Amino acid sequence: MKGRKSSCYLGIDIGGTNIRLGVVDDKGKILLKKRLPTLKEQGKKVVIVRFLKAIDSVIKNSKYTIKGIGIGCPGPLDSKKGIVLSPPNLPDWKNVPLREIVKRRFNLPVYLENDANCAGLGENWQGAGKGASSMVLLTLGTGIGSALILNKKLWKGKDGFASEFGHVSIxxxxxxxxxxxxxxxxxxxSATAVARRMKQTLKKGIKSKVFKSTKEKITAAKIYQAAKMGDVISKRILDEAGFYLGVAIANIVNALNPEIVVLSGGMTKAGRLLFDKIKETVKARAFKEAIRGVKIVSGKLGEDAGIIGASWRVKNL
Ligand SMILES: [Zn+2]
Structure with a gap:
């Protein structure tokens, strides 16, 4: 259409709390963003209707021509068939043919991908791992999601279940x-594990300067803020998480020798309080030759990584 910017994609990140939509141009720049609460307790049908309305309003009201829709969704899912299987974060979404639902409604190419894979593709396209030919992403959230880029391609394994680094046993x-x-x-x-660890510590009667009771809402974000304020227990708990991440990353580095390991999720805002221990542990455990060139860094795109990666996915169908 005249006056419309060509080659834009709609990237969508479906989460347990929010659904984010973004119009992304073919250079990976977000031109427009929209966010709506998932309200998953209202049930799958209501959520999907609201989700389709949101897509409709972005397509109709923006001045951009959308060439395709990329959707990142919590797994497990079957991206070949475009079906959401049974994500723990969306409890009643069992075997939902989401790609077909969206495709039929908008008559555009649609790709459904695991949310962590989308975040990995986003960071590899425009973020901390831009241009890296091999990259591992770990997202520290409710659980630990991960993505693996090998030779500039997302590696999904034979059945699409590769790179579940959150479930590597340490x-x-x-x-x-x-x-x-x-x-x-x-x-x-994970952020959940760090918060749980604080509760267990308080239950043992060990005193924190900041957290007084296990009844208050304890989150990983509050723990790193407390650590920054000098709370010894919070520092120790972050240190432990850093140690375990370091153990796992040393294994990953020895197995894959990647160019870069990107960590994302709110917890990475802890900065050196988390990363120093990770790097120290990796250095002590992985092959020196393998760690010499590897970068271990925080993601750059934050919550936009999923939108950008989902757009990349459908752009490169
Ligand atoms: Zn597990």
Missing amino acids: NPKGPKCKCGNRGCLELYA
């Missing part, structure tokens, strides 16, 4: 994980 005798394994990384270093 303690074979550790607690049982919902995946069936024991001692998975996400039980030790």
Whole structure:
């Protein structure tokens, strides 16, 4: 259409709390953003209707011509078939043919991809791992999501379940994980795990300068703020998380020798309080030759990584 900017894509990041939409141009720049609460408790049908309305309003009201829609959604999902299988974050979304639903409504190319893979593609296209030919992304959130880029391509494995680094065991005798394994990384270093660790510590009667009771809302974000204020217990808990991340990243570095490891999620705002321990542990454990060139950094795109990566995915169908 005359006057419309060509080659734009709609990138969508469906999360348990919010759904984010963004119009992204073919250079990876976000031109327009929209966010709506997921309100998953209203049930799948209501959420999907609201989601389709939001897409409709972006397409109709923006001056951009949308060439395709990329959707990042919590896994497990089957991106070949475009089906959301059974994400723990969206409890009643069982076998939802989301790609077909969106495709039929808007008559555009649609691609459905795991949300962590989208974040990885976003950081690799426009963020901290821009241009890297091999990159590992770990997102520290409720769990630990991850993505693996090898030779500039997303590596998904034979059945699409590759790079579940959050479920790499770092303690074979550790607690049982919902995946069936024991001692998975996400039980030790996700934002949820860090908050849980603080509660356990307080229950033992160990005093924190900031947190007085296990009844108050304790989050990883509050813990790193407390650590910055000098709370010894908060520092120790972040240090532990950094140690476990370092153990896992040393294994990843020895296995893959990547160019860069990108960590994202709110917890990475802790900066050196987290990264110093990670780097120290990796240095002590991985092959010197493999770590010499590897960068371990925080993501650059924050919450936009998923939108940008989802757009890249549909742009490069
Ligand atoms: Zn697990």
